[in-house]
Amino acid sequence: MLSSIAKKLFGSVNERRLKSYHPKVAAINALESEISKLTDDQLRARTAEFKAQIADGSKKIDDLLIPAFATVREAAKRVLGQRHFDVQLIGGMVLHDGGISEMRTGEGKTLVATLAVYLNALSGKGVHVVTVNDYLAKRDAEWMGRVYRFLGLTVGIIVHGLDDEERKAAYECDITYGTNNEYGFDYLRDNMKYELAQMVQRGHNFAIVDEVDSILVDEARTPLIISGPLEDRSDLYLKIDQFIPRLTPADYDLDEKQRSVALNEQGNETVEVMLREAGLLTEGDLYDSQNITLVHHVNQALRAHALFQRDKDYIVRNDEVVIIDEFTGRMMPGRRYSEGLHQALEAKEKVQIQPENQTLASITFQNYFRLYNKLGGMTGTAATEADEFQEIYNLEVVEIPTNRPVSRIDEDDEVYRTVEEKYAGIIKEIHEASRRGQPILVGTTSIEKSELLAELLKKSGLKQIDLEDPKRFEPIFNAARNNQPNQHFAVLNARFHEQEAVIVSQAGAPGAITIATNMAGRGTDIQLGGNLDIRLAQEVPDNLEGEARKKAELAIRDEVAAFKAKALEAGGLYVIGTERHESRRIDNQLRGRSGRQGDPGRSKFYLSLQDDLMRIFGSDRMDGMLTKLGLKEGEAIIHPWINKAIEKAQAKVEARNFDVRKNILKYDNVMNDQRKVVFEQRREFMAEESVREIIDEMRLGVVDDLVNRNIPENAYAEQWNIPELKEGIAHFLNLDLPVEEWAKEEGIADEEIRERVLKLADEAYGKRIELNSAEVMTYIEKQVLLQTLDHLWREHLVTLDHLRQVIGWRGYAQRDPLNEYKSEAFELFNVLVRRLREQVTGQMMRIEVVFQEPDAPQLPEMTAEHIDPATGENEMGLLGLSPPLGGASLAQRVAPSERDPNNPATWGRVGRNEPCPCGSGKKYKHCHGKLA
Template sequence: MFGSIAKSLFGSSNDRYVRSLNPILAKIASFEPTLQAMDDATLANQTALFRERLANGETLDSLLPEAFATVREAAKRVLGQRHYDVQMIGGIVLHRGEIAEMRTGEGKTLVATLATYLNALPGKGVHVITVNDYLAARDADWMGRVYRFLGLTVGVIVPNLSDDERRAAYAADITYGTNNEFGFDYLRDNMKYDRASMVQRPFAMAIVDEVDSVLIDEARTPLIISGPTDDKSELYIAVDAVVKQITPDDYEKDEKQKTIVLTEEGTERVERLLEAAGLLEGANLYDFENTQVVHHLNQSLRANVMFKRDIDYIVKDGKVIIIDEFTGRMMDGRRWSDGLHQAVEAKEGVQIEPENQTMASITFQNYFRMYPKLAGMTGTAATEAAEFFDIYKMNVVTIPTNNPIRRVDEEDEFYKDTHDKFRAIAKRIRQHAEKGQPVLVGTVSIEKSEMLSEFLKQEGVDHSVLNARYHEQEAHIVAQAGRLGAVTIATNMAGRGTDIQLGGNLEFRVEDELAGMPEGPDRDAAIEQIRAEIAAEKAKVLEAGGLFVLGTERHESRRIDNQLRGRSGRQGDPGLSRFYLSLDDDLLRIFGPDTLFARMMRSNIEDGEAIGSKWLTKAIETAQKKVEARNYDIRKQVVEYDDVMNDQRKVIYEQRADIMDAETVGDVVTDMRAETVNAIVGDACPVGSYPEQWDVEGMKDRLAEILNLTPRIDDWLGEDAVDPEMITERVQAEADAMVAAKAAELEPETWTQVEKSILLQNLDHHWKEHLATLDALRQVVHLRAYAQKTPINEYKQEAFALFQRMLDAIREDVTKTIAHAQFQLQAPPPLPDLPDFITTHFDPFSGEDNSADVDAGTLGLIQTQVPPMQIPQPTGVEVGEDPESWKGVVSRNSPCPCGSGRKYKHCHGAV
């Protein structure tokens, strides 16, 4: 009670924080008369003056008032838009590395210019992150006019750019692009073999538009770059045929977790079916030999039971294309991981593409935490304020609106089933459209949007359907959703980032209607006519009550509902919003009140009857809070697991950078060789043991295999003072001498290049294998909970041990490759083509792909440079042509001299 009294007297902590910025606003305003008096050239020269003052020791904070006033004046001259005071507050919040929560239509795009300009002055680069490529290109062009007027350079990162184009864009003062493009460029850079071929420079600041979408919704899924593996199409098809024969009684499904498990009877039935299909080895499905079949079976079950066509994916041109659950967009080029996509392809009977192996991976949380300064803006962040601070250490500041909000948010209406609900929605839409009120309808899937479209056709209502099938035109359709009597059905938040203006959007109408008209008096007259039409239409729409936003069901997150509501009532316009719900809605069915409540509802509501109450609305909000908490736990789990890999990733990536930057890596290679010799001798001659207990023959084999040496160990053993240290020193000396002789055959620069190439190739190969091992570990480590162990702690311990093992393997393989390498002073043979690498952004826990970016995955070939010199595979020793003569000469673990690529023991040396 005392808290509410204090709040009414002094305002909330957010209100007090916003009020504390008023002195800065007054200082910004004090510069306005001086800047207004300047001509364009003098105003543009302010940037050079600011940079000079920074060089002389001033801080960005001290420059802020004057710099913000300069941007305000430049925007007024270039765009015809003057920043409001509330937008200045948003700019200050962004500069301080916080999140500005601003209502839709308050001009967040313009707000970003303030903090972006100020933080671009040091010349280290500012990244502005948007949710799709269209917005990145639009904002870079639109706001870029202000930056260019003030003498700053602007770049934009979109798909299908060459490395040179990307490098130029990142070298600009300000770079626009999507979260996926920036993240994938970071991963690609750390797969390059030459520092000069990297495109990004060190991070300085990122400003994230629609920060909740990027850092919350999409943060459930890591970014992954992968390459193809072996083709297993026949196995997928065979397992799919088995799964299609089982019944719902054979399995139990959990829609909350998107998991499915066979019952005991189901397992026995599946075993018989697999045995009949010739896929089962032995009698038991869960025998070790059947591990791969069980994996394919589980994925096929999920594909057939949990994943629905036209909701989770669509089939287009013979391909399975994922649908983004948040935006309803098609995601060309994206694929589910771990064989799930192949299982869906088998289910739909389309061509099965091979699985992919992870080459590089990072979560958005760990990617964006690398920026020294991170800020963001959105219309809906307050409900996730705790998560933003917990994960990113960013505070959420709610910015007041420029004009009071006049939108009316009506209570939810409940119906018995979907049919009744959609019939009522169609009638309500017709009533509002007939009086000229524009209606924006939000649906959660393509299926629902097309179902509602049929109901509207029956009612005779003209409408536009905007979903993943027609995303090319989404910005143009959404921009005109505020026209008189317009009815627009949008899947989720399609078109987010495009302003809905009552009466229509001038810029888009000019683009659509006057595209072919040349510049001149006729075009100017036509634009003025369109402007007059929009003004007249806006007056009629205002009279009809403004934009009516209608939600066909509640989303899992309150934020998504608030985003939809926020499309109405921009800049003090009148508006209306209401959500329609039924007991068939997924949220109520899976997460809602218990079945007793549902039975009472079904028995007491007549067909077509609607009820509404604050209690029911509260129950829905409680269900949403449960889901939000669960989703936060999933994201937190992703971060916890990726944090383990992130520490290792930093070590590997820093090691790669050091190798590329070093003038010579001879010391590193020599240290690796010394450690390898120590390990070989140490294993054969344990501390405290006697010479007669040593594994001398094993040591000889290992030295021959790895170091390509046959030292006189038997002679050394006859000496009096023999000990492991003496053997180590002598072997080390022989190995160093042999490598020095090889190095003498080549020019010093060439030898350095050889060593670098060998180091980087081995590092990448083992890191790729390590990622695959960690993926497998993460999928099974949760089973340790049955043994009363904490899965994340078990994962940390095992991941650390695996990392140590990987470093040992790298050290040994580098030593082995250099010891066995033979150099020919002639042109090397042409290198094989690199495979196509695929960029994906999927959820490791649910298998869903949550990316909001359509095009980032369609990049095709990754621009990775092949190392300058490929080292031939070692054959161990010189041998003749007769395989019989190889016995006892070639080590069993060496590559076979026949050139098959397999080990000798698996080829001509097979017993």
């Protein structure tokens, strides 16, 4: 009650925020007449002037907002022929303030970004513009890049297939366009390099995320992962597999319905005894943190034996375990169970065990984008996820008013009893709208459903357009020219972004029918009558010049104008939703494609009681109620109350999904804190000229650990563990010291022994430096330190992953799994630090240098993975990027002596800076490795 009164008196929070920007908009407008009189050179000179003011500290970036925005507006007028509206200026200010500009489709978000991008690029620290696919990155960098270059700024693009030199050059630019995946993978790869000069990114100053809801909410459900082959663990799988048949059903709890199995207390004791007898469990209990990986392998072996049946869940064929799809009963060669389960099945069936893939590095989008000092975003739909943006990214959503009032009509949903009736209603509506000459966009929730609808449309007499045909639009245009119903439709599914953007651009032609999944064509406006620029580019031959060219262009302009008039008369774009999505935001994205810039439009959703969302909130009772009300086959029920009920159901699902994402993030934050420490430590190691002091400190730490462990403080000499101390000194320090004799000396204490061990260890290392030369040892120390840290970090990631899978069981003991995970992860991290000291010291105390042609440290073979949350497919695989990142090949390295200079097929993987194997004397990157 009080809040509604306050809102009427003072306006909503959003209204008050918008109001605060009005004085700045007025100030920018006041400068317009003055700036419009400047010559191009004078306008460009303002950039250098702004940069100088920031560099000398006389002005801050915020102080330059008004003159900088006015400069960009004038540049856009001259270069693009587009002038920023007042609401677009407000959108730019929201981005600059580190917020999310929610702007309707067609309001010019791409142009809005130029304001905040230009202003923040003046600092020289770089601005990243993040898009959802490579096509949009290239398009926007070229399109808006004309404005930036006109004003004297540099623009780079990050797309797949670039090598490190090209990436570094792009990141060095004032403004860099790229996709969320590319930025994230570059960050991970940078933190696997061995020299600072090899790193491509130069920091995380400011990023603007286009389609921010898609990237920071939808895509953020799955992490970015770089993986590589794991060392062969066949023996471990085979050893553990031998224990499982010795267990009895009394040793584990099996739930076939939930397909779960777990050792009980008796089973744990039995397995512990068997592991100790086999020498696999050497210290602590089975569930101690250092044995987490062992627990994981035992659990997977138990699952393989208790839950998976040969010839039902899988078959053995040609010495391979092949999965059988539980729904279709078909074999799925090439697919493998993850987390070591497939290897456990291979051990069970005594076939060759294929190596696992190991996570080399991973990060969630939430934690990557929180690296930026400042973050902004734009989208047409963010308000429903405002709480998530605020809580996770500290981003406030500001709804920007449209330049012209929205005149789209959003009709109530039509609810049918069955899916068949619903589709019949949709097809009938498509035919009627097409006869009126109204362009139609049909939104589906998946590729499968779009293909199902396509088949039904074909049966109803329509023909599907071949997207590869250069004349694909002609049947639609001919129908519009002759005032006849269109008989053709296009199907888009968000896989071929560049091609689909062209299709979507013409989806506003009179009578056009376009079926699209939720993401297809995002980032491209549907203009009524069709997109003039794309038609001019495609239909006017390049060799046409002079009057002939003007005549051809005029004919297309006139036709597009005539088509627009027809589409407007028919009611504008008609958006049909084939079902409600779990999230209101996705539905709003679809609706928002219609009614751009004040155009008329219409939207309607068709539902059935068999749809996923309807099933969730009790379709059985509703079905019975509709039957009693006398709803006949083919009839639909339409009422605003149903819309409200569905929206409430969607809000509940959204809240549940947010809780899931938040919970995942809580666990990932634990790893992220450790990731930051490790990556920061790596950078410090790489930045140091020499890491000898660090090596010396590690050696001191190892000596302290050995003495403290075997000669406890205030312990009697009889309690000292001298044999183990001697063994530890030999193992970690490569020294044979008379520790037994020292221990017999009268009055000797632990401190004296510590000092003797350390003195002799330092002397031994000093001799090794003299023997191998200080310069060589300086290089080796850094490489050993970095490579050992990388190896241990990768093992640590695997262990944390295994810990995460089993930590939930602690809940049964009334202990918070998250707190338990934090505690165990901290303990494991301490183990990592201790092992780093020990392994580096052990290697350096044994190092012997053999002089030969040095090989630069090579990154391991890597594959990129980002699972599409909607389809479960690897996005990088769909792009042809599953092989190693950066455009590299999966080919193995081949010894130079085995390469045939005349046959590149024998060269294997060649380093970019290696001499070209052809014998030209040039570097490979300047010869056969030169990019086209």
